[in-house]
Amino acid sequence: MSELFAVLVFAGALVAFLLEHRKAISELTAFQLAGCVFFYAITILLAFVILYFGGRMIAPFFSSNLVLMIVRILLVIITLWGCRMLLGSIVQRITGGQK
Secondary structure: OHHHHHHHHHHHHHHHHHHHHHHHOOOOOHHHHHHHHHHHHHHHHHHHHHHHHHHHHHHHHHHOHHHHHHHHHHHHHHHHHHHHHHHHHHHHHHHHOOO
């Protein structure tokens, strides 16, 4: 049930984002739009790999569940920040700075 909720929240956030930025999206060429969608998917895949395998690799180093939870939360925050910066710079380069 929680997986369904997560998918619905993601879909709702995506629709809200697209509706909010529909004017800017309509000004992009097909190539720019395809590039943005492609690199968005790549960034999601990169974040998944870092979180999944990174979380599994650091788990054996901590015996305390509390410390492990704190380290995993930090891993999520750092990964999301890094992927956001990476995607922002790539999209800005693809679109030529259009907003």
